[in-house]
Amino acid sequence: MPSTKKLLLFSHICNKKNITGAEKLLLFLALKLSAYYQCVIVVPKEGALSGLAAQSGIRTIVHHIPLLYGMCQPHEGLAEQAEGLSRDVSFVETSRLLSHESPDYVLVNTSVHVIPAMAAKALSIPVIWHITEVISNNEYAGDSVKIIDQYSDWIICISESAAAPIRESIAEKLSLLYPSWVWKEFNPDLWPQLREQQRLAWKVASTEKLIGYISSYLTAEKGSDHFIEAALEIAEKHEESRFVVIGAKNNDSFYGKLRRRVSESAYAERFIFIDYVANVESAFSAMDVVIIPSLKDEGFGLTAMEAMILGKPVVAYASGGLEEILSLTGNQSYLASTGNYYELSAKTSAILEQPGEIESIGNNNRIQIEACFGPKAYEANLQVILGQINSLPVGSTPALKRVPRSAASKVKAKKRRRARKTRRVSSASARRPSRAMRQREAGRNKRNNRGSRKLRRVRRVSQKSARKKKK
Structure with a gap:
């Protein structure tokens, strides 16, 4: 074109x-x-x-x-x-x-x-x-x-x-x-099947409520530790609750603290840690509630949007774009003060305690997210x-x-030219025989010539003797 x-x-x-x-x-x-x-x-x-x-x-x-x-x-x-x-x-x-x-x-x-x-x-x-x-x-x-x-x-x-x-x-x-988003990237008809398959893979029973956290990396600014604290509060109140933490390790010390906090609690067996999922659609399908505890002001918050597309309730800190998304979709009541994980826990618990609330909020989120941010x-x-x-x-x-050339660029170019010249000289030196090698070669040639002359004399004497015998 x-x-x-x-x-x-x-x-x-x-x-x-x-x-x-x-x-x-x-x-x-x-x-x-x-x-x-x-x-x-x-x-x-x-x-x-x-x-x-x-x-x-x-x-x-x-x-x-x-x-x-x-x-x-x-x-x-x-x-x-x-x-x-x-x-x-x-x-x-x-x-x-x-x-x-x-x-x-x-x-x-x-x-x-x-x-x-x-x-x-x-x-x-x-x-x-x-x-x-x-x-x-x-x-x-x-x-x-x-x-x-x-x-x-x-x-x-x-x-x-x-x-x-x-x-x-x-x-x-x-x-x-x-x-x-574009709808061809999602498969709504397959969501029930994806949910069942993913929960089976994670060993989550159909009667359990799975609360999820997902991020590219587990970092302090994304509030990974705040999710853990909120989750432990929820676990104490709701026996049917399970938790999945999805995100790659970014800092050994921070990641170690997260794992120790969970392993030293009374609810370690209820947590699943996964560093990466290739299919976020399957991951969100398996979840019942999504918590987004970002401590920094988000530019937007794709995680919240993706969760709502799949019809999930979202509880989040009021951090930048997250506050914007939840407010525009009518979810202001599920915004917690940034940094207050007790509020995250309380708002999530309120959703779990009301029969049918998860489905009701999720369905409304699907409608509202498309009206505000849909393809049209x-x-x-x-x-x-x-x-x-x-x-x-x-x-x-x-x-x-x-294009202007800076002083640094000129120095760099000069070094490259000098390196090329050095390589050429080295290469030429490698191809040219040294003085000692030339002397040894001359000696060999001299000896070869001397041997050749001697051999020719022997041949002439032999030929002369042969002629005398014939006579």
Whole structure:
């Protein structure tokens, strides 16, 4: 499709197995945008995201780029640190990548992915900045917003929580695009069967109530320990309760504390720990209630959305986008104060104590989540954003020779040339015989010549003797 405009999407991470919410969101967006653009995803390394993209027919490029984590946790000196990236070797290499690919647009995922935005702006390529997280609201937050403003032509935020710090100063180029899903990725008719199979695999009886926690990694900021504490409170009150903790180990010490807290309790046999599930649909189908105790302000909260799609009650901390999702779907009463796991326990217990409450809440969640965030609502918002993107001026990407070279880049190139010269000299030296070898070879030749002369004399004497005998 030569007439189709090209869009490069830069992912800040590409985990090997446990795909994060930010990666899922980027892939979903790329799949949607591939109907309108020639999409290419740039990843720092091969992993789950690049594999899923390839399965969907989206080309990927592996190109490692340093991240600026101070963008989501702003600090003193952030502006100077960002400016310094323009003199980094990665800036030059990314500029060269852009010159080679010549995209019409660049989309960078998350606030920490600054270098692609800076490089694209330097080459007059329109930049769409996709903000999936909440920038910490501190005295330096304005510096982060200024950087986003300086190096973007349009900004897409996945929730009001993510948009709040930006909306105050640059609302004129800001769009809201809540995440969504496509129904072909789900199999509602199979949910009862998936539930039965998964519970059988986990050895959970049909009469037991399974409360679940799921995250890419078990970390403190995702509240894994708060889930354990809430679960132990629930276990004491409800004999029929079981618990499944899904997430990979991220820190040995923290993970060890989680396991010890459970093993030293009176309810250890009621807990299931799983590091990874390939099919989240089966996992959610097996659960009765989902708890999301995130201690950080979430940009959105895909776990809550996925649980509601499958008709599950969700109890969560009122953290950023989680509060937004539960409020918009009429689940305010199942929001707990961030950090108060006793509230999580109490609200979950209230659901377990009411006959039929799990099914009633779950069914309502399925209806409300589709009304607020379903495919139809997403497509309508996307069309508006496409109009805004297509109105951005698109120019030709400057030729490669115009890409600025930093001092660090020049030093690096000089070292490469010196290394190549050294290899050539070494190779030539290896091929050229040494003086001692040449002397030994000359000696052998001399001896061979001497032997040859002697042999010729012997032959002449023999021939002369033979002729005399004949006479």
